[in-house]
Amino acid sequence: MGWPFDEASWNAASGAYYSAVGSELLWVGVSVVICIASMVVGALHENDAYRKAEN
Amino acid sequence: MEEQVAELMAKVAALEAKANTTNTMFAETYYYLTIPLMVIIHAGFLAYEMGASRHKNVLASGIKNILAFAFMVPTFYYFGWWVYWAFPTGFSLTPGPVEISGAEYAAFAWPWSESAGPNLADNSTGVFWGAFTLFAATTASIFSGAVIERIQVVGFVILAIVLGSFAWVVGAAWGWHADGWLVQDWGYHDFGAAGLVHAVAGFFALGVLINLGPRIGKFNPDGTANHIGAHNLPFTLVGLMLIIVGFWGFLMACVIVPGEAWSWYGDKWATIYGTPMTLSALSFNILMGFAGGIIGAWMITRDPFWMMSGALGGIISCASGLDVWQPAQAMAIGFVGGAIAAPAAKILENMGIDDAVGAVTIHGTLGIWGVMAVGIFASGYPALQGEAGEVATTSIVGQAVGAVVMFLLGFVPGYVVSLILKMVGLLRVGEAAEIQGLDMTKVPVQAYPEGIAPSTTPAQ
Numbered sequence: 001m002g003w004p005f006d007e008a009s010w011n012a013a014s015g016a017y018y019s020a021v022g023s024e025l026l027w028v029g030v031s032v033v034i035c036i037a038s039m040v041v042g043a044l045h046e047n048d049a050y051r052k053a054e055n
Numbered sequence: 056m057e058e059q060v061a062e063l064m065a066k067v068a069a070l071e072a073k074a075n076t077t078n079t080m081f082a083e084t085y086y087y088l089t090i091p092l093m094v095i096i097h098a099g100f101l102a103y104e105m106g107a108s109r110h111k112n113v114l115a116s117g118i119k120n121i122l123a124f125a126f127m128v129p130t131f132y133y134f135g136w137w138v139y140w141a142f143p144t145g146f147s148l149t150p151g152p153v154e155i156s157g158a159e160y161a162a163f164a165w166p167w168s169e170s171a172g173p174n175l176a177d178n179s180t181g182v183f184w185g186a187f188t189l190f191a192a193t194t195a196s197i198f199s200g201a202v203i204e205r206i207q208v209v210g211f212v213i214l215a216i217v218l219g220s221f222a223w224v225v226g227a228a229w230g231w232h233a234d235g236w237l238v239q240d241w242g243y244h245d246f247g248a249a250g251l252v253h254a255v256a257g258f259f260a261l262g263v264l265i266n267l268g269p270r271i272g273k274f275n276p277d278g279t280a281n282h283i284g285a286h287n288l289p290f291t292l293v294g295l296m297l298i299i300v301g302f303w304g305f306l307m308a309c310v311i312v313p314g315e316a317w318s319w320y321g322d323k324w325a326t327i328y329g330t331p332m333t334l335s336a337l338s339f340n341i342l343m344g345f346a347g348g349i350i351g352a353w354m355i356t357r358d359p360f361w362m363m364s365g366a367l368g369g370i371i372s373c374a375s376g377l378d379v380w381q382p383a384q385a386m387a388i389g390f391v392g393g394a395i396a397a398p399a400a401k402i403l404e405n406m407g408i409d410d411a412v413g414a415v416t417i418h419g420t421l422g423i424w425g426v427m428a429v430g431i432f433a434s435g436y437p438a439l440q441g442e443a444g445e446v447a448t449t450s451i452v453g454q455a456v457g458a459v460v461m462f463l464l465g466f467v468p469g470y471v472v473s474l475i476l477k478m479v480g481l482l483r484v485g486e487a488a489e490i491q492g493l494d495m496t497k498v499p500v501q502a503y504p505e506g507i508a509p510s511t512t513p514a515q
């Protein structure tokens with residue numbers, strides 16, 4: 001969304017005020033990628049540990 | 056004179072604005088506080104599971120529980136919250152009679168909507184979402200204890216997401232939401248979520264346990280069961296007590312605060328169905344159910360594990376009707392729940408199911424008992440806000456339909472998804488890892504670096 005108001009003052013803020021860099025959709029996408037990637041890495045580490053235990 | 060009237064009117068308007076602001080802040084703070092209280096449930100489940108594990112698996116059990124919580128939060132943000140608002144009328148995604156459901160209405164619950172982030176015009180969505188997220192995490196924790204000491208972490212996390220961010224949420228949409236078809240058509244009443252949280256999670260665990268199988272050493276070749284003891288029963292008992300502390304937050308979050316645009320009433324508390332209630336009623340009935348559960352379990356087993364589990368079971372037994380019970384009645388219903396818990400768990404064990412902490416029994420079986428108790432003892436009351444004849448009433452048939460639906464919403468996804476995970480090798484740890492212990496296999500630190508002897512048999 002970015003800064004939704006005309007002037008650079010909190011006085012005008014009244015509704016949604018998400019104002020950081022990037023869109024909401026972008027950050028949702030980033031966090032989804034973090035979740036999926038961490039599960040993949042976790043599964044690889046875990047299976048490696050089980051394989052070592054078998055040997 | 057006119058000036059004085061105008062001044063008075065201005066003062067009244069200012070006071071009214073302040074009263075509204077105070078009410079909004081109270082409502083926001085009320086639900087905000089339910090969130091840390093429900094986090095105590097997870098502290099309890101963490102202690103409960105780690106204590107119930109053998110010392111070779113203590114930290115692995117803890118890691119599993121922590122990760123369930125961690126993945127539940129974002130996934131409930133991505134789609135769980137949307138499911139609750141979109142699905143009340145079934146899978147058609149159409150709005151219900153109260154018109155606060157369906158795909159179009161639920162658009163506010165998508166994570167990229169204006170309500171799903173900082174918004175000075177919305178003091179409620181975030182705190183409601185937080186409370187619901189903690190309900191979701193509770194379902195994952197319930198399931199987590201049953202499968203300790205032999206499930207893979209990532210497989211478990213996938214199952215926890217299916218349960219916490221979808222299966223129970225569908226149950227909540229159908230049986231909790233004012234537009235829910237179980238509520239509208241069958242008068243289903245489940246105020247404290249005995250069915251839609253506890254039974255769904257308990258029977259989800261059962262579906263997984265069938266595919267996961269028992270721990271090595273649990274059953275002998277002739278089918279008789281060995282007792283696999285908790286490595287730290289006092290820790291488990293304290294964990295159970297923490298869960299009960301957290302239940303106050305859980306049940307507090309089931310109440311609708313008065314005086315807001317989204318409230319049922321301007322001047323009194325209500326259930327999620329819009330039926331009137333008080334926190335006073337909750338206080339009476341939670342404590343009486345809790346006491347009944349402990350006493351019921353004590354009558355049957357004398358075992359402190361089952362006594363504390365009975366306390367939990369007592370509250371779950373009363374949960375669906377906590378808003379309507381007479382307190383002594385709540386104690387009697389809790390007593391029955393506490394008394395049947397250990398024998399019901401034994402029946403399950405005799406069927407070859409290794410439920411390490413009794414989750415299927417305490418949450419599944421007693422959750423169903425809690426739902427049915429409303430049908431048996433509190434039939435004939437309006438299930439929603441409205442005049443007699445205009446809204447569905449509670450009935451034993453409606454509660455039975457709800458109980459069957461909650462069983463299926465838990466068991467079917469639990470069984471199907473765990474079967475798929477089993478087929479792709481993501482469900483159970485290897486035999487060598489299980490015998491050696493999961494802490495030594497995959498955890499980089501030790502729970503007890505000094506003073507505890509290593510296991511010598513598979514059942515240890």
